[in-house]
Amino acid sequence: MFAPSSLARLSRRSVATFKAKLQSARRWESTAGTEAPPAGGHSPSIATSSFLRQTRDNSLRTPDIRWADEDHAGPPSNALAGRETRKMNLYQAVRDAMSIALTKDDSAVVFGEDVAFGGVFRCTMGLAEEFGRERVFNTPLTEQGIAGFGIGIASMGQTAIAEIQFADYIYPAFDQLVNEAAKFNFRSGGNFDVGGLTIRCPSMSVGHGALYHSQSPEGFFMGAAGLKASLVAHFDVPPHTLTPTQIVIPRSPIQAKGLLLSAIRDPNPVIFMEPKILYRSSVEQVPIDDYEIPLGRAETLIHGSDLTVLTWGTPVYSCETAIHMLANPPETIARHVPEPFRKAKIELIDLRTILPWDVETVTESVKRTGRLVIVHEASKTGGVGSEIAAELQKRCFLKLDAPVKRVTGWDTPVGMSYEKFYIPDSVRILDAMVETLSY
Amino acid sequence: MFRSALLRSQIHRQSRNYVRATSQVAAEPYGHLPTSQSPITPKMNFINSVTPDGTQIPTYRVLDGVGELLDGAELPEIDEAFARRIYENMMQIPVIDNLLNNVQRQGKISFYMTAHGEEATVIGSAAALADNDEILGQYREMGALLWRGYGLDDVMAQCFGNAEDASTKGKQMPVHFNSKEHHFHAISSPLATQIPQAAGVGFAIKRDPARRGKNCAAVYFGEGAASEGDFHAGMLLASTIPSPTLFIARNNGFAISTPSTEQYHGDGIAARGPGYGMDTLRVDGNDVLAVLSGVREARRRCVEQGRGVLVEAMTYRYVPQLPQLPNIHPPSISTFSLLTPTSTSSVGHHSTSDDSFAYRPRQEVEDRKRIDNPIARFRKFLEARKWWDDKEEDELKDRLKGEVMRAFKRHETMQRHEVREMFEGVYRGEEPWNIREQREELKALLQKYGKDWEPWRSELKKHKGEGKELMQ
Numbered sequence: 001m002f003a004p005s006s007l008a009r010l011s012r013r014s015v016a017t018f019k020a021k022l023q024s025a026r027r028w029e030s031t032a033g034t035e036a037p038p039a040g041g042h043s044p045s046i047a048t049s050s051f052l053r054q055t056r057d058n059s060l061r062t063p064d065i066r067w068a069d070e071d072h073a074g075p076p077s078n079a080l081a082g083r084e085t086r087k088m089n090l091y092q093a094v095r096d097a098m099s100i101a102l103t104k105d106d107s108a109v110v111f112g113e114d115v116a117f118g119g120v121f122r123c124t125m126g127l128a129e130e131f132g133r134e135r136v137f138n139t140p141l142t143e144q145g146i147a148g149f150g151i152g153i154a155s156m157g158q159t160a161i162a163e164i165q166f167a168d169y170i171y172p173a174f175d176q177l178v179n180e181a182a183k184f185n186f187r188s189g190g191n192f193d194v195g196g197l198t199i200r201c202p203s204m205s206v207g208h209g210a211l212y213h214s215q216s217p218e219g220f221f222m223g224a225a226g227l228k229a230s231l232v233a234h235f236d237v238p239p240h241t242l243t244p245t246q247i248v249i250p251r252s253p254i255q256a257k258g259l260l261l262s263a264i265r266d267p268n269p270v271i272f273m274e275p276k277i278l279y280r281s282s283v284e285q286v287p288i289d290d291y292e293i294p295l296g297r298a299e300t301l302i303h304g305s306d307l308t309v310l311t312w313g314t315p316v317y318s319c320e321t322a323i324h325m326l327a328n329p330p331e332t333i334a335r336h337v338p339e340p341f342r343k344a345k346i347e348l349i350d351l352r353t354i355l356p357w358d359v360e361t362v363t364e365s366v367k368r369t370g371r372l373v374i375v376h377e378a379s380k381t382g383g384v385g386s387e388i389a390a391e392l393q394k395r396c397f398l399k400l401d402a403p404v405k406r407v408t409g410w411d412t413p414v415g416m417s418y419e420k421f422y423i424p425d426s427v428r429i430l431d432a433m434v435e436t437l438s439y
Numbered sequence: 440m441f442r443s444a445l446l447r448s449q450i451h452r453q454s455r456n457y458v459r460a461t462s463q464v465a466a467e468p469y470g471h472l473p474t475s476q477s478p479i480t481p482k483m484n485f486i487n488s489v490t491p492d493g494t495q496i497p498t499y500r501v502l503d504g505v506g507e508l509l510d511g512a513e514l515p516e517i518d519e520a521f522a523r524r525i526y527e528n529m530m531q532i533p534v535i536d537n538l539l540n541n542v543q544r545q546g547k548i549s550f551y552m553t554a555h556g557e558e559a560t561v562i563g564s565a566a567a568l569a570d571n572d573e574i575l576g577q578y579r580e581m582g583a584l585l586w587r588g589y590g591l592d593d594v595m596a597q598c599f600g601n602a603e604d605a606s607t608k609g610k611q612m613p614v615h616f617n618s619k620e621h622h623f624h625a626i627s628s629p630l631a632t633q634i635p636q637a638a639g640v641g642f643a644i645k646r647d648p649a650r651r652g653k654n655c656a657a658v659y660f661g662e663g664a665a666s667e668g669d670f671h672a673g674m675l676l677a678s679t680i681p682s683p684t685l686f687i688a689r690n691n692g693f694a695i696s697t698p699s700t701e702q703y704h705g706d707g708i709a710a711r712g713p714g715y716g717m718d719t720l721r722v723d724g725n726d727v728l729a730v731l732s733g734v735r736e737a738r739r740r741c742v743e744q745g746r747g748v749l750v751e752a753m754t755y756r757y758v759p760q761l762p763q764l765p766n767i768h769p770p771s772i773s774t775f776s777l778l779t780p781t782s783t784s785s786v787g788h789h790s791t792s793d794d795s796f797a798y799r800p801r802q803e804v805e806d807r808k809r810i811d812n813p814i815a816r817f818r819k820f821l822e823a824r825k826w827w828d829d830k831e832e833d834e835l836k837d838r839l840k841g842e843v844m845r846a847f848k849r850h851e852t853m854q855r856h857e858v859r860e861m862f863e864g865v866y867r868g869e870e871p872w873n874i875r876e877q878r879e880e881l882k883a884l885l886q887k888y889g890k891d892w893e894p895w896r897s898e899l900k901k902h903k904g905e906g907k908e909l910m911q
């Protein structure tokens with residue numbers, strides 16, 4: 001059962017916090033009411049997500065932003081005057097990051113299959129025209145070649161930004177990435193490195209991509225020490241919708257641009273996976289200046305004290321929906337959500353970087369909440385959730401009020417006409433939260 | 440005149456002994472290396488061609504642009520009935536393509552790959568194979584399946600992934616066919632993976648006394664896929680091990696937006712054949728008779744030698760490659776009927792074809808369709824022999840449209856397989872605990888929310904049994 005201590009904690013919450021939460025729930029409901037019903041079971045709320053920063057001010061106050069033109073030695077400055085933002089979707093933000101990298105770093109090149117005409121997801125649109133075909137070019141169709149080629153460029157101290165057309169097609173490059181890129185620095189005693197290498201690839205499901213246009217292969221790279229792997233979700237937390245007394249790191253999406261610029265400049269090879277359904281569906285005001293968002297750091301999007309939900313990429317939005325549904329369950333399924341749980345304070349963390357992952361933030365959270373639900377699209381067995389669950393159970397063993405629960409894709413390939421039942425959609429996340437709360 | 444004579448002599452030389460051509464130039468005054476036939480020479484002689492005179496590998500052609508026999512060309516063995524069968528199969532391709540391509544743009548199916556423009560390559564090669572040769576395709580080879588008797592109903596069922604889809608049971612994207620009965624292995628989206636597999640299939644055929652010397656594996660792939668490591672591995676294996684594997688490269692000029700000029704610097708795919716010690720032929724892939732006779736001869740050699748043989752068919756992809764996921768590039772078609780051809784100038788500016796014109800001029804596509812149309816060329820040939828006329832053309836078109844439309848209508852709204860099917864086939868034999876438990880988990884979730892959670896409620900209705908097999 002729901003631990004009495006948590007209930008007590010609930011009642012001790014400040015009224016203001018609670019009101020703000022209700023407000024946000026209402027705002028969400030009313031928005032949802034005017035929209036067409038969600039097309040799929042998962043992520044019905046991308047368009048209306050409160051995580052997406054829609055104003056200049058919000059955008060510029062994204063937490064963790066490090067402006068490239070600022071001195072980071074001193075305290076972070078609040079001087080946002082003169083900084084501008086522009087409305088961009090995710091692919092435009094990715095393009096913007098690459099354009100900055102190409103402008104500021106003469107050694108940088110961008111390449112991959114169909115990259116010159118803009119890429120199949122439009123992430124490199126216009127870059128070839130702007131920077132020339134010598135720096136932005138098509139490669140022959142060979143992923144192992146692309147990765148190896150990028151490793152060669154990077155080993156010469158230059159910057160290689162390579163695109164693998166779909167994450168599902170990264171496996172021919174697996175040897176180059178796991179045996180070469182990841183081990184380059186270690187095996188050469190630090191004399192040769194490929195820190196200049198960044199591999200971008202569209203990943204995750206879209207609802208009808210079937211076996212080979214839906215995969216989330218991050219787990220396969222998690223054991224490859226030496227690599228860094230990050231997944232970008234686009235979101236942000238408008239401070240007023242959450243617990244204003246705490247936290248509320250104005251974070252932004254914007255994430256794509258800031259994390260990609262970090263990845264490109266990180267002294268290690270980075271695999272950068274872009275959830276492809278968000279390319280068009282997530283839109284924000286993005287700062288036009290050069291900035292980075294640090295790798296290896298998770299982001300707490302909603303602060304809570306009763307249960308931690310940990311995810312990354314597209315499911316961030318399904319989790320947002322599920323958390324709202326818990327507080328305010330739709331009538332048809334309300335009977336499955338016991339009254340006391342509706343007041344539960346859920347903490348939502350976006351892991352952002354899978355390797356090395358931010359064990360500190362997650363541990364601190366779970367120690368406070370005592371409950372953890374991990375959500376990812378990849379299959380359960382051997383997925384990233386397994387590693388995190390094992391580590392967390394060790395670190396938080398005595399603090400856990402319930403076993404760590406994983407909501408994931410099933411241990412099957414992604415069968416096309418069954419995708420709605422494959423994806424960890426919001427009702428599955430809701431059910432997992434209720435189960436974990438009632439343990 | 441002169442050109443064709445030259446061509447003929449080249450083809451002749453080529454078919455006689457492709458690889459040794461260069462080494463036969465002189466006697467061996469300095470002997471040769473002990474471990475090879477490579478003659479010692481005091482001259483530093485770089486080579487960068489597989490033809491003795493450094494020209495590009497010629498293209499074998501039988502029919503000219505107006506369907507007449509090229510001077511000196513030999514007509515392959517073909518009678519009226521066979522020729523008409525080839526033609527009708529070629530004609531069927533654009534009819535199905537137009538329909539399913541439009542249906543894809545409307546978002547009713549998630550994916551489609553046309554073969555329009557490549558009718559001669561696909562049908563001509565299929566017609567040259569034995570019907571029980573093992574085919575491993577890339578994805579534009581539906582015509583080869585149809586040639587072998589796979590029905591329109593099967594095509595539609597697979598593309599809609601409905602309950603009659605026996606080939607992938609709704610699990611794979613459209614056009615990812617397979618049919619054991621038709622010796623057609625399952626299409627897989629990752630490019631080129633089928634190529635080394637085909638070498639293994641060829642090897643297995645050779646090991647089978649019932650099929651040795653009678654069959655081969657025929658593997659299709661695009662000139663883009665031929666850049667993958669798997670292509671090189673497959674070629675090397677089938678020539679070295681050796682295995683009767685017929686490599687059929689469909690060089691249609693593009694891999695999505697990437698022109699073949701950015702795919703390779705060498706002389707196409709054909710130039711790689713001799714590098715692996717393989718008999719190799721480049722054919723005009725828009726000349727169905729050249730494809731037919733070229734692949735017949737290639738197949739004969741392949742089966743006889745028990746070793747890989749390479750055919751590169753030069754063709755052209757008419758229809759822009761669709762973005763793979765429609766909701767990412769939203770469809771913008773509303774006014775065109777389902778059977779209206781896409782991407783011709785008459786259709787004009789819809790967004791997906793604009794994508795195509797970003798990397799190739801509209802005029803180029805139009806020119807290719809007009810001047811070098813595989814269907815028109817063959818039709819002229821048939822008409823000249825009085826094997827075909829306008830009336831039959833009209834009747835065929837009407838019949839094909841009717842058949843395709845009927846099959847489409849029947850399958851468009853058909854229910855899908857039962858939901859439980861999603862857990863089937865991960866393993867054969869005993870089901871492991873994790874799959875069993877996860878199916879139970881979904882079952883419990885459906886029992887709890889299936890009727891009340893909207894995305895699931897309407898989704899369940901699309902499936903046979905509406906999930907009851909799991910929910911009760």
Ligand SMILES: Cc1ncc(C[n+]2csc(CCOP(=O)(O)OP(=O)(O)O)c2C)c(N)n1
Pocket residue numbers: 113141143165166169579628629630660661662663664665689691693694695756760
């Ligand atoms: C390993 C792999 N990489 C990338 C892709 C994405 N992709 C699908 S089709 C295609 C182009 C293939 O071109 P080609 O082999 O010439 O065949 P065509 O489409 O021209 O018939 C690409 C890059 C893929 N399916 N598999």
Ligand SMILES: [Mg+2]
Pocket residue numbers: 661662663689690691692693694695
């Ligand atoms: Mg091609």
